[in-house]
Amino acid sequence: xxxxxxxLLPCRPTVVxxxxxxxxxxxxxxxxxxxxxxxSSPANLLTRAIPRTDKAAIRWGHGKKMFVIKPSDYxxxxxxxxxQYYVLLTGIPVxxxxxxxxLFIGEAELAEIPEGYEPEHWEYYxxxxxxxxxxxxxxxxxxxxEKMMAAIQIEKEKADMRLTQMEVRRxxxxxxxxxxxxxxxxxxxxxDNSPKASPDN
Amino acid sequence: xxxxYDKDAYPEPPRKTPVVDKQTALPNPALILTKVFYYAVDxxxxxxxxxxxxxRSKNKLVYYHQRFRRVPDLTECQEGDYVCCYxxxxxxxxxxxxxxxxxxxxxxxxxxxxxxxxxxFLQNCAREIQQFNDVTKNYQSRYGDLGAYASGRKCLMxxxxxxxxxxxxxx
Numbered sequence: 380x381x382x383x384x385x386x387l388l389p390c391r392p393t394v395v396x397x398x399x400x401x402x403x404x405x406x407x408x409x410x411x412x413x414x415x416x417x418x419s420s421p422a423n424l425l426t427r428a429i430p431r432t433d434k435a436a437i438r439w440g441h442g443k444k445m446f447v448i449k450p451s452d453y454x455x456x457x458x459x460x461x462x463q464y465y466v467l468l469t470g471i472p473v474x475x476x477x478x479x480x481x482l483f484i485g486e487a488e489l490a491e492i493p494e495g496y497e498p499e500h501w502e503y504y505x506x507x508x509x510x511x512x513x514x515x516x517x518x519x520x521x522x523x524x525e526k527m528m529a530a531i532q533i534e535k536e537k538a539d540m541r542l543t544q545m546e547v548r549r550x551x552x553x554x555x556x557x558x559x560x561x562x563x564x565x566x567x568x569x570x571d572n573s574p575k576a577s578p579d580n
Numbered sequence: 581x582x583x584x585y586d587k588d589a590y591p592e593p594p595r596k597t598p599v600v601d602k603q604t605a606l607p608n609p610a611l612i613l614t615k616v617f618y619y620a621v622d623x624x625x626x627x628x629x630x631x632x633x634x635x636r637s638k639n640k641l642v643y644y645h646q647r648f649r650r651v652p653d654l655t656e657c658q659e660g661d662y663v664c665c666y667x668x669x670x671x672x673x674x675x676x677x678x679x680x681x682x683x684x685x686x687x688x689x690x691x692x693x694x695x696x697x698x699x700x701f702l703q704n705c706a707r708e709i710q711q712f713n714d715v716t717k718n719y720q721s722r723y724g725d726l727g728a729y730a731s732g733r734k735c736l737m738x739x740x741x742x743x744x745x746x747x748x749x750x751x
Contacts, residue, residue: 482632487641488583503646510641524670531662539660 480507590692648674654732672732679719686715 484507492498500519501510513519518526551557572578602608651671657664690712693705702709721742726734 483635484639484641485632485636487643490642490644492644492647498644502642502644505643507641510643528663528666531666535660535662 477508590696592696654736669732672735676723676730679723683715683719686712 486507487505487510499514500521501514504510504513547557548559551559570578648671651667652664654665654668654672657668686708690705690708693708694701697704722739723730723735724738726738
């Protein structure tokens, strides 16, 4: 009936067809949203509940088991596992030792140096682990000081020797009567002076 | 754990809490809270500390304050005597450290005074503030801009510059 009515309209039939089909799809959409069953009158449409046929019943139970597809996290978890292992391998013993030392031995207390007593070099530190390191692993600061002064003295002596050697070299070159810079020449006694009138001719 | 500070050094003013004169039968919430805090936090912590101290008291350690002999200064060393220069440099470094600690102690005193006095610190702490200003000014003039590679030699040159500037001003 609509298509036949379009022949009587003043505008083009194709545009009318498009308009008709748009209206039809809108009516179908509206019918989907609010389905009207036969046996329902407009009067009780608003009052009764409308059963929807396009939605399934939802029951919140265990849930459907899904196979989630994602990239492998084996390498990441392996890295973190190994990191944890190797960090804790030395971390836990160190933590236990340090906690034990702080709890059971405790830090030293400041005291006056008794008369006539020379404290050892580790007895100048407060924490027991510092004292242990200073006693067993390090040289005493006095020894380090002396080592440094010995190194400086050796370098000073080397520098002084080099300066005197330069001075001596200068003198030897200038005057030429020292043991250095001697150029070997032939023996004078080997020269045959018999054909010569004077030794220099 | 380090010992608490000497309470006689920075004496607190006497407390002025009034005598309790309860006139209601309702419990005092502040009292309840202090008792809860005492039994839940203070008592366990104190007993733990006492236990640890009793274990620690069996291995008591002492440490001493090291005193260094004075050695000839950089000005008293000969020209090529590098060993003497080294000893003078080490002594200067120790003195630098000591001066830094002195500045810290004076600063601590001023901070403690300000904390004690509250809002009227500018008036009541004037002596500490003046001392701090003097000490920092002297420290700045002596060690001020020497930088990270400071040495006794550079400090000596800075002193020379200071003396030259003072002499130029005197003219």
